[in-house]
Each structure stands twice: as C-alpha cells, then as structure tokens.
Amino acid sequence: MHDTLADVEPLVYKSQINVPYKWWAGETASRFFIALRDEKKILGTRCACCGRVYVPPRKVCPSCFTENTDWVTVSDQGVLLTYTVARRQLAALPGKAPAFFGLVKLDGADTALLHHLGEVEEAELRIGMRVKAEFAANRKGTIRDIAYFKPVQ
C-alpha cells in the first residue's frame, strides 16, 4: 500500500449474505427420498445401456446420456470404501466434534453414498468393513432420514 496511507487505520465491515434458498429436488430425487421416508428403502436407477446402478439415483446416465427408467432397490448394507473422523469443530459440522464420515457402497449399487458413520469407535474403522443403515425414527424425506451407517456385527 502507498506510504501516504500507512497511518490510516484499516476499517473492517462485517456482514452476512442473506439469501434464502429452496432447492427443487426434482422428481428423481423426490422418489428416492419418499422411499427413504415412507418405506426405509434405498433406491437407485440403472442405466439400460451400461448397466450401472447409481445411488444417489440419476435421471440420466452421465456416461451414456440416456434416461434411466429402471428403478431398483439396493440393500441397506454395504462396504465402507473410505472414512474420516473430524476432530476439530469445523464450522460446517452439524453437531459436536468428533464427527464420522464415510463413503458406503451398498450391495447392488455401482456408486457409493456419502454419509455419517455412527455407533462405532475410531479404532474399529477399517476400509472394507461392512456397515448397515440406521434409519432415523423421525423421517422427513431428507438425506438424514438415514441417521448414520453402523458396523454390521
């Protein structure tokens, strides 16, 4: 900065952007969440061309670019592909640290679902361990209708 301004106290203004959002889930995601909420079922869509089963479901296969009209129910159990434990109270965390996150490839799906892990000790976590969805008692049609994935005993 210019020397003539060296003695000027730099002012700081605090603010917040207040833009409320309402995101349309679209029909595809809506069907997924209604099944979670009402039936505790996890759905995916299968591409008729390449056969991949997508969870979360996709309206259009990103590789083949054709509409996926086959809906399949995948298992609520699967394999933990990777995980982490957030120890620091990062601002985005929904609750108190530590928070456990993982990618779970459910049986029947070709892609993995990002979610919380629960009822598990840090020392137990292993890539390749089997985990199962624990549904929330009070479900509203959001991704947190699954409360977390816990180890299969």
Add this chain to the structure above:
Amino acid sequence: MGGKRVAIVGTGQTYHKSHRPDVNGQELINEAVRAALQDAELKIADIDVIVIGNMDHFEGINYVDCWSVDGSGGFMKPVIKLTTGGTTGSTLAIGGYHIVASGLFDKALVIGWEKNSESDTTGAITTAFDAVWDRLVFAGAISGLAAEAQGYMARYGATDRDGARVAVRDRKHACNNPHAQLRKEVTVEQVLASPMLSDPIHLLDVCPRTDGACAVIMASEDHAEKITATPDWIWATASRHTYTYLGDASYGRLDSLAEASQEIYAKFGIKEPTKQIDVIELYQPYSFAGIMWIEDLGLIPHGKGPEYVWSGATDMGGALPINPSGGVIACNPIGATGLIRCAEIALQITGKAGARQVPDVNLAISTGFGGCFWSDVILHGKRKPDVPRK
C-alpha cells in the same frame, strides 16, 4: 493451427418456466444439452470441451460447474466456467467462440442456465455491488435501471408510454416462440396500469424470473459444414464490462454497448446498421431499454428511439425486427439469457426459427447486458466471414 473460423451448428433450449420443480439444476441443463445434440445430430462423445456458466448465488452451489457434470456431459472432459453476471450467457458464447477458434478444440458445447425460482433474486443480486460504497443504498437491479431511464427521459422528454410500446412489441413476438415463458400479449394501457415498481418501470415492463437452460454447439470451420448444411458463422465478438461503481455510469447512455458495437462495425465497415443488419436479439431486461439502447447500437441518432419504435420498424415485418423471440421481458433465466439471444439469432440465420422467422437473414446481432451497465455484442452471418478476425 489457430485462427479458425467458428460456426454454431446446433442449439437447444428448455421450455422456460417460472418454476421447474420436476428437475434439479443439472437435470435442467441436461434437457437443453440433449436438445442441442439432437439439433446438431451429434452425440456427447463428439463434444471436445464444455463451456458452462450461471450466477452462483442464484442456486447457492459453489464450484457449480463441477457439480453439474452429470447433466452437462462433462464427465472426463475439459470443463471450464465463465461468469460475468447478466452478461454470462453472451460471455459464454464469446468464450465458446475463442476456445474453438484457438484450434485446440473442434466442437464445443456451450451451456447457460439458471434456476431463479430457487433463490431470492434481489437478495442474490445485491451482493454484486461493492460492500463498502454501493451495497447499502442499492435496492436491486430495477432501481439502477429506473435511474438510467430517468436520465434519458430528462434529456429527451420520453415517457413510460414509450417503454410500454416496447413491452407490447416483445410480448406479442413471444407468442410465436414456444420456448418463451410469458406468451400472452399486453396493451400499452395494461402496462401503464400495472403496479409501478420504480419510476418509470411498471411490473409489465420488466423481465420475469425463470428456470431455464440453453445449449449451443460450436464447431470449427474444419467440421462445421460436415455437421450442418446451414451453419451460423460467428463474425466477431466484443465486450465492454465498463463500470464497477454505480456512480461512474452515464445514466441515459449505454456507453458499453456503444463502444462494443462500434468496435464490431469498424471491423466490417458497417456504417448503416439499420440497412446492413437484418435482425437483432437485444438483451433488454426492461422495456425502456428498447428505446434507449437502439440508439447506443448506432441504429438511430440519440433522442430518436421512441419515434423509431412507434414507427413499427422494430416489429416483425418491419425494417429491422428486434427480439422476434420476445426477448428478455418474456423470459429470463439469467445465466442462460444472453446465450438464448445468441441461439435465437442462430435460428434466424439458419432458417430454423419457425413462426418467429424473419425472412432473408444474412447478418444479425445478439447482445448481452448485465453487471454495472455492461455489454457484449456478437455479429452472426450466414456466409463464412472472409475478412481477418483481428
């Protein structure tokens, strides 16, 4: 290898609506992309690069070009995002042009989109303006535009009635456009009777909020004529994103449009645009702009806008039709809007404009507007340009 001439070989748009609850953003994008691919008779595998944009705060998604690859077809392809506010759509068209003209890519898919229904438009736009100097007094896009109209009216004695005549024109034109959101005519009296938002802008003078997407496929000269018998050649592009602070702008003269269009006219020796240009898709976010900005485009002398519009010269069937699509006041998915202007001109040049076709289109202009009185201008031609692009 570079310095290629570039043509639009296909376009696609969604049927724009105020709300699209049946799809999320990337699904909306996908509709326009698949329509464009169908128009060009190409597959996504034929596309070499994706150029995409929107205004982030309207959908509240960061790194949104990364987020939308499922819909854009960007999986394992080069994807780049351009964004410049309201001019985003035309900025994208200009981006696609340079990226293909560079010779590094043969076929580009250019995508503009917005789901304005998902956010508070004014809340999101307000943050465009400087937090220290302008934001606390700025009251949304409309107030800035109203101040501009007031500047013009004070100088030339025009009234809101003149703006209303433009609204009547564009809303009538939109009835020929199956993609437009608002497809009902209005009368001058109805416009003037509609609620005053910010003097002299009435509700029916101003653009709606829209969910929509537009995709345009551009190809280099080595490929364009193999893809389509009727390419729309991009002759030149120009941008002036002139101001940062609201107080710097000239209220009543759109300097940026004047500079950008003059640059293009000078390149091609266009001295009488009303004779040499066959149709214009003018990014006109509110009706009164259609009175003023045609002067900045050099069509007529300053102060003569109202007379020119009232003469019917800019209506379908007139000497120089403007906004055969119905323009922005019939439809405004902001990140797409400038690209829709470009796509609509492509339809005009290639004879694919259906009920809104202007006859014998050889040279045409699409523009973009946004930010702090910024402008983009694109010159399109039926003939391959034979002058150097510099």
Add this chain to the structure above:
Amino acid sequence: MEPTAIIGVGMTSIEANKVRDTFADMVWEAVGKALGDAGMTIDDIDNVVTTSNDFWDGRTISCMAVGDASGARHKNVSCVEGDGTFGAFYGLTRILSGAYGTTLVTAHSKGSESASSLITNAAFDPIYARALGMDMITASALQATAYQHRTGTTAEQMAMVSVKNHGNAMANPLAQLPMDIAVDDVLQSDMIADPLHKLDCSPVSDGCCAIVIASESRVSKYPGKPVWIAGVSFCSDAYFLGDRDLSRARSLSSAAQRAFAMAGIANPAAEINVAEVYDAFTYQELMWLEAMGLCEDGKAGVRLAEGDFHIGARLPVNPSGGLLSGHPVIAAGLIRIAEVVKQLRGEAGAYQTPGARLGVAQGVNGLCGQSHCVWVLRRDK
C-alpha cells in the same frame, strides 16, 4: 499450437490477512508488477481475463470488483470462475483465436474475509449431501484415507511433504509460512480430520497473481523474458465423491497425458526439470505427482523419503513452498504458473532449480481434485 509465451508475471505476497487491501488493491499491485516485469504499459494489453469465485469473495459477479484495477474498462474482458490455471487457459485461447495479441490474466482471493468451512460446504450437493456438514477438509481426509490404504503411503511420508515445502518457503520472500520443522512437528500438530494433521493442511490465505501472455509476433516487442507455452490441458472427473475411486486422479492423468503430448514430451518423469503442483494437503502433492506420471504409481511417498523432489534433487517439486506455505484459492494455480516461469527464466533466486528448461504447473477445481488443469512450460522456443 502456435508459439505463445508468458512474458510477464507479478504477484502480491501471500498473507493470512491483508487487512489493508481490497480485491482491487491486490489486483492493482499484481498487475503493476506483471506489466513492469514485461516492460509493458496497460495500453499494450489487448484484452483481459480475470479469475475469481463468487462464494469466496462473498460477491455475486465477483469480477466486477477488479475490472478497473485490471485495466479492463475500455477493453474486451471476460472472467473465468475457477482456479487461475483455467483463467490463464482461456486467456491463451483468446490469443490463439487470432483475436488478440496480448492477454492480461489475473486471479485473486481473500480467504481471510470468509469462513472457509462454510464456503466449501456449499460445494456439496444441496439435496443429497450438504446437510451432512462436510467441507473441503473432511472431503480431502476421505481421499487421503483411501490413498493411504491403496498405496501404503505413511503419515510420516505425508509429513515429509510439509517439512519440505515449509522449508522451501524460507527462501521465498512472498510465502506466508516459511517454517523450519521436522516430521514429528507435523505428527504432533492437532489432528483436524483423520489422517490430516494441522500441518498436513494448507492455510486459507489472501493473495493475487497476474500474468501477461503474448503471441509470437508480440513477444519480440517487449523486453519481458518469454517462457513458452508447450502444452495445456484440463479435464473433469465425476462430481459425486461416491462415483469416483478417490484414491486415483484419473482426470489429472488424462489432462497430463494430453498436455505432455502437446509438448512432445514422451517421458515426463525424466524430462521435466521442475514442478509446481497443487498441494492443498500433503497427500495431494504425492497423488498428483503419480497421476501426472512424474513418479511411479503409489511410490511418491517412498521416493520423497529417499530424497526425491527436494530442492537439489533431479526434479524439485514446489520449490516455492507450494500451497502448504500459503494458499490463496483461485490465485493458487496462477501462482504455480508464475513460479515455474521464474524457474525457467533463472529468476527464482534462493530456490532456483539450476538450468531448468521444462516445467509443469498444475491447478485444481472442485472437491478432492475433481477437475485439473496442467500447464507445460518451456524455456526455449
């Protein structure tokens, strides 16, 4: 690709909080330095591309803040939202298109002005994932876990990246965090999200960079020492983290292969003399080196432990100190380019790679390195 060159570079210092500078002030400083470096005035600039991000800046149309400071008022101008490497790419195409002979490219951000955890949380899908409360750090931690599992890379090897880069920064007067540390310092630092300790993570910084790109015919008109653009490519992977094998960076491999092919480089591991890569986290430096073919797959940690990639080794990586020593997002990739330019000109002072002729700069967009842009630069035409 016709010969084009970077003939001027300029950057601000990288700091935790540039409390005296607005975005425009930073751009003004970087642009002034770049023009001075090139021996040009703003009138010699034919067009401008700025690079910024609306979320990081807290400003819709974030480019508006820097239009005047980048000299764009009466020029053709555009804006890329993404890492600076992508902005520079677009600036390059505007020359190759034949439209302009010189492009000024800027890239900026001030991480100090916002909450990075919330800003990067906003990159998550609002319907399927945002409510889970993840951010760039926890996402990268998932990737680091997967990468360690597949390759056997150890926490110590990751820590060595931090030791190396902070140590390199001691010779870089513009770096934010020059530090003389040891592996144990990294391993003892707070665990943020397993396996990432605090010293495995880059800071979130303020900074700005500008470069001038020129066509072959314009290069000779200015005194700025040209560094030639031999190859550029970029590529995006899938978006959903669960659609990808996070332990691999296939989009980077694709981009790197194309960039090296454009440059006529058959064996990058042997031919590249210096690399500035996107080390937002320690494991990323190792992953990106492998994905680009600058090192055998899965072996970067082992090679680093053996002494590779240090200053003085055959292929120094991040001799400037990298992002671990200062990370203004968006500007980050453009700074990588500028640092390689300095190396190839022989102007990197105390952290110079002697005799460097070929260099790589790499930038990243999106979570866990979804999208990459690779630049190959050459000292000689």
